[in-house]
Amino acid sequence: MIYQDSKTLLEVRGLRATVNGVEILKGIDLTVRSGEVHAIMGPNGSGKSTFAKVLAGHTAYEVTGGEVAFEGKSLFELKPEERARAGVFLAFQYPIEIPGVANSQFLRLAYNTMQAQRGRDELDPLEFDDFVREKMKLLEMNPDFLDRSVNEGFSGGEKKRNEILQMALLEPRLAVLDETDSGLDIDALRVVAGGVNQLANKDNAVLLVTHYQRLLNYIVPDYVHVMESGRIVKTGDKALALELENRGYDWVSVEPRAAAGAAA
Amino acid sequence: MRLVAGNSYLDSLLAGRPQRPAAFSSPALAWLTQLRANAVDRVGALTVPTTHDEEWRFTDISPLSKLSFQPVRTASPLQAADVERFYLAEATTRLVFVDGGYAPQLSSVARDLGVVVMNLSAAVSAHAAAIAPHLGRHTAFQDNVFAALNTAFLHDGALIVVPRDASVAAPVHLLFIATQKEAASYPRCLVVAESGSTVTVIEDYVALRDVAYFTNAVTEIALADNARVNHIRVQRDSDQAFHIANCAVSLAHASRYQSVSVALGARISRYNLNVRLAAEGAECAVDGLALIGGQQLADTHTLIDHAQPHGVSRQLHKCIVDGAAHAVFNGKIMVRPGAQRTDSSQSSRNLLLTGKARVDTKPQLEIFADDVKCAHGATVGQLDAEEVFYLRSRGLSDAAARNLLTYAFGAEIIDRIPIASLKRRLEQTVLEQTQSN
Numbered sequence: 001m002i003y004q005d006s007k008t009l010l011e012v013r014g015l016r017a018t019v020n021g022v023e024i025l026k027g028i029d030l031t032v033r034s035g036e037v038h039a040i041m042g043p044n045g046s047g048k049s050t051f052a053k054v055l056a057g058h059t060a061y062e063v064t065g066g067e068v069a070f071e072g073k074s075l076f077e078l079k080p081e082e083r084a085r086a087g088v089f090l091a092f093q094y095p096i097e098i099p100g101v102a103n104s105q106f107l108r109l110a111y112n113t114m115q116a117q118r119g120r121d122e123l124d125p126l127e128f129d130d131f132v133r134e135k136m137k138l139l140e141m142n143p144d145f146l147d148r149s150v151n152e153g154f155s156g157g158e159k160k161r162n163e164i165l166q167m168a169l170l171e172p173r174l175a176v177l178d179e180t181d182s183g184l185d186i187d188a189l190r191v192v193a194g195g196v197n198q199l200a201n202k203d204n205a206v207l208l209v210t211h212y213q214r215l216l217n218y219i220v221p222d223y224v225h226v227m228e229s230g231r232i233v234k235t236g237d238k239a240l241a242l243e244l245e246n247r248g249y250d251w252v253s254v255e256p257r258a259a260a261g262a263a264a
Numbered sequence: 265m266r267l268v269a270g271n272s273y274l275d276s277l278l279a280g281r282p283q284r285p286a287a288f289s290s291p292a293l294a295w296l297t298q299l300r301a302n303a304v305d306r307v308g309a310l311t312v313p314t315t316h317d318e319e320w321r322f323t324d325i326s327p328l329s330k331l332s333f334q335p336v337r338t339a340s341p342l343q344a345a346d347v348e349r350f351y352l353a354e355a356t357t358r359l360v361f362v363d364g365g366y367a368p369q370l371s372s373v374a375r376d377l378g379v380v381v382m383n384l385s386a387a388v389s390a391h392a393a394a395i396a397p398h399l400g401r402h403t404a405f406q407d408n409v410f411a412a413l414n415t416a417f418l419h420d421g422a423l424i425v426v427p428r429d430a431s432v433a434a435p436v437h438l439l440f441i442a443t444q445k446e447a448a449s450y451p452r453c454l455v456v457a458e459s460g461s462t463v464t465v466i467e468d469y470v471a472l473r474d475v476a477y478f479t480n481a482v483t484e485i486a487l488a489d490n491a492r493v494n495h496i497r498v499q500r501d502s503d504q505a506f507h508i509a510n511c512a513v514s515l516a517h518a519s520r521y522q523s524v525s526v527a528l529g530a531r532i533s534r535y536n537l538n539v540r541l542a543a544e545g546a547e548c549a550v551d552g553l554a555l556i557g558g559q560q561l562a563d564t565h566t567l568i569d570h571a572q573p574h575g576v577s578r579q580l581h582k583c584i585v586d587g588a589a590h591a592v593f594n595g596k597i598m599v600r601p602g603a604q605r606t607d608s609s610q611s612s613r614n615l616l617l618t619g620k621a622r623v624d625t626k627p628q629l630e631i632f633a634d635d636v637k638c639a640h641g642a643t644v645g646q647l648d649a650e651e652v653f654y655l656r657s658r659g660l661s662d663a664a665a666r667n668l669l670t671y672a673f674g675a676e677i678i679d680r681i682p683i684a685s686l687k688r689r690l691e692q693t694v695l696e697q698t699q700s701n
């Protein structure tokens with residue numbers, strides 16, 4: 001929701017980034033204030049996940065230009081874990097599996113790291129178990145997932161729910177959800193959206209990367225951005241998402257489509 | 265020249281050998297005296313291996329011959345309080361050896377166990393019938409100088425005989441404690457599991473002082489038809505120690521051997537494990553973990569010998585190598601002619617934590633039967649960057665993320681140890697060791 005006089009949480013100016021020497025982000029500008037929900041849409045390969053991972057501090061991407069300020073401080077001076085502790089959370093498009101690390105242990109370590117950061121009490125394994133089970137209930141997650149290795153053998157939808165569980169535990173200031181809706185069935189979508197809406201308040205913000213209007217029926221965006229070739233080429237309100245759903249991306253495109261694509 | 269030098273070193277080791285142990289003086293034990301004498305002869309004929317020997321290509325044992333080791337003259341007078349931190353709550357039966365010598369005051373054998381658990385040298389007369397068919401029969405010392413040395417010194421050790429269909433619920437703890445500098449000890453274990461019996465044995469090597477000593481152990485395990493043996497081996501010697509061990513296991517029809525061996529200590533350690541599936545339908549699961557750092561070297565050589573049909577073997581060996589340490593794994597799977605329907609899988613997975621850490625892994629398949637299923641693979645790598653990033657993105661520091669992943673890598677093996685207190689303790693050790701960097 002857009003609030004009067006809300007603080008700027010994230011300020012992105014002219015952000016450029018490369019991976020293996022190839023420039024993927026070519027000057028992104030974006031301002032996110034507290035309380036807001038932003039959706040980023042755009043064709044496959046346009047750089048949405050790259051943008052999300054650059055915000056989280058993924059080491060494979062090299063920032064080659066621009067600025068990103070989070071609550072007034074440069075993000076680039078923070079290591080990935082410092083960004084997380086400052087309240088930046090990324091729900092990955094493809095959460096990886098970590099064999100051998102119990103999900104319960106991982107969740108507790110992450111949770112306690114954040115608690116310590118916020119000057120709050122850490123929970124011992126028993127206390128945490130009660131706590132996390134309550135959170136899982138809200139997300140309609142089977143507690144058996146605590147005993148398994150992180151994401152190992154989880155279905156696509158189960159991995160996404162586990163990401164949202166982490167978000168619910170860590171209570172970020174800025175939650176970046178990269179296609180968390182992809183691969184979710186209708187019920188799961190409702191549950192996950194409920195989890196996000198529960199978190200959202202006037203002090204934090206949500207950045208949703210999605211391909212589908214469907215999610216935006218549940219989590220109503222204040223702004224919808226279209227990314228193309230590493231830039232935000234159009235920004236509108238929630239009506240833009242509906243229009244994109246009907247008309248596709250061609251009409252917003254600033255670059256001519258490849259001849260082959262047009263012919264097909 | 266090398267030969268002479270080698271022999272004089274072996275001679276110096278042999279010099280500490282008691283001539284005729286009182287325990288073996290009975291004429292009925294002439295076979296044992298003969299066995300020891302044969303072993304002395306073999307030591308005389310063999311030399312200390314060098315890296316020119318194929319079996320020792322990666323393991324330079326020469327630092328051993330630069331130091332002199334003798335059996336202790338005076339046993340360290342230990343009290344239970346000195347060592348009880350090594351005891352395991354689950355193991356009500358415990359044999360303790362201090363610098364190779366049996367320590368009855370520290371040992372505890374539950375009465376009416378229905379199983380023989382005794383110091384070997386004290387048991388030879390009464391249990392000759394159970395011992396003679398096995399002792400020295402499974403571990404060939406003909407071409408193995410360390411097995412020959414152990415046999416030449418054969419005296420104290422552990423004897424476990426599990427009678428037919430007996431099942432020992434509590435694990436038997438064999439605790440070998442090193443206390444003295446430059447001590448040579450020659451532990452010997454013999455486990456005879458008669459048909460249909462079940463037993464869990466923990467072979468545990470620990471040190472009270474961070475000094476150089478030499479442990480040269482031999483373990484023989486014989487499983488009769490349908491027997492089950494769980495064998496846990498923990499080598500947590502001092503970082504200056506030399507630990508050389510040979511273990512030979514023989515499996516009869518439909519018997520099952522499960523082992524987890526963990527190598528944490530020693531400057532140089534070498535573990536040879538030979539498992540022979542000598543009859544149809546035998547099964548073994550042989551897992552190992554070496555977790556080393558600094559200048560340590562840990563070498564594991566295993567041979568799983570499928571001699572008969574329908575055998576099953578599973579092996580997962582892992583090495584975590586830190587500092588400038590060096591791990592060696594040589595895993596040979598032999599499928600002999602006629603051992604049809606063998607089902608074998610072997611995996612060697614290695615984690616190098618630094619640029620100076622090194623691993624040499626060599627799976628070796630020798631298959632002489634056509635209807636078999638054999639899978640094997642080896643990986644050597646560093647921690648997965650995506651995994652590290654995932655954890656950091658949740659607020660864990662780089663070091664915490666790496667420690668957790670390293671720990672998880674080792675925990676997969678430790679989790680296979682069926683004794684809760686030992687598992688917890690080893691997990692703690694792994695945690696501490698992985699967090700020290």
Ligand SMILES: Nc1ncnc2c1ncn2[C@@H]1O[C@H](COP(=O)(O)OP(=O)(O)OP(=O)(O)O)[C@@H](O)[C@H]1O
Pocket residue numbers: 019020022024042043044045046047048049050051060093
């Ligand atoms: N490690 C990499 N090496 C080479 N190219 C990469 C790498 N990572 C991303 N890219 C390229 O960067 C471009 C943007 O990828 P990105 O994943 O950000 O797209 P996206 O907008 O999230 O797409 P989708 O909607 O399919 O998820 C793609 O062309 C991709 O192939």
Ligand SMILES: [Mg+2]
Pocket residue numbers: 048049050093178179
């Ligand atoms: Mg993407």
